[in-house]
Amino acid sequence: MTYLVETDQLSKNYGDRAVVENLDLRVPAGSVYGFLGPNGSGKSTTMKMLLNLIQPSAGSINIMGQPMTRGTRRGLLGHIGSLIENPPGYSHLTGRENMAIVERLSDLSSLQIDRAIHAVKLEKQMDKKVKNYSLGMKQRLGIAMALAKEPSLLILDEPTNGLDPAGIDEIRGLLHDLSQAGVTVMVSSHLLGEIDKTATHLGILSNGRMIFQSSREELFASTIPNLLVRCSQPRKARELLAHSAGVQHSSEVQLTSTESGPAETVRISNMDDAGTAQAVATLVRQDIDVFDVRREEQNLEDLFRNLTHQGGL
């Protein structure tokens, strides 16, 4: 696999405090890499090191196969678009005037500028002053500024921060489209739900350390989805299963409602196939009718919770 961003043992200390520790980042070419972690876990610090805005205390960074150093910085940054912290742009100028500055400074063509504006769907807002933009529009303008030079890699630090659900959806759609167009996107967030479904790969940071890094599929495959059992006497079933030998010590057995089926279903976490067979046999032996046994669809929130239960965050 080709990695557009690769770090080895990347570390940053402030005084005697390690803020990023021994990070081996691997961002595959063509991926949308969701860089997740709670506030203060070191995401921004890492992204700033990738962009050579701050210097690592130890370790190395390779971008597009080249080491990122003070010497190579200029050449590499020509291929990287970024949005770090607050959206850029002069608020007393219009969107168009801001883009004209980007065009001149980076020596771009008007076609490149138009394409970037089109990609973020801001055509109709270009004559408005940026101070009158919503936060979502400001973020989109910031992304347009980053996109105009047609980068191979886009690094976005919390682009959905502070946006309403519609704004978050727009950014998600935009990231998806960019990825389809061949741009590799690295995007950070402290909220899993904002990256769920958009990211093809995930890196999860906790206290400056990577606690998980892989493709989204591998993350899902590495954990067992909850089991949902719809049956005739759910309360009795819950009691029986909570004390059944097939249920592992770390499992939780709860009563729950599901969108299908009547009021209550028994949900069991961390139950493998052998445990499932045993649980069904236990219920049938006790004259409980089992109508339906299925795995619950997993989302990242559940997986994140599982990871953190395993001593992560």
Ligand SMILES: Nc1ncnc2c1ncn2[C@@H]1O[C@H](COP(=O)(O)OP(=O)(O)OP(=O)(O)O)[C@@H](O)[C@H]1O
């Ligand atoms: N210049 C600095 N000097 C000292 N400590 C710093 C500095 N910059 C960041 N830190 C500390 O490093 C830790 C990681 O910060 P960082 O901004 O990288 O986290 P983050 O995961 O991006 O979180 P957030 O989403 O809140 O920005 C924090 O505890 C922060 O206070």
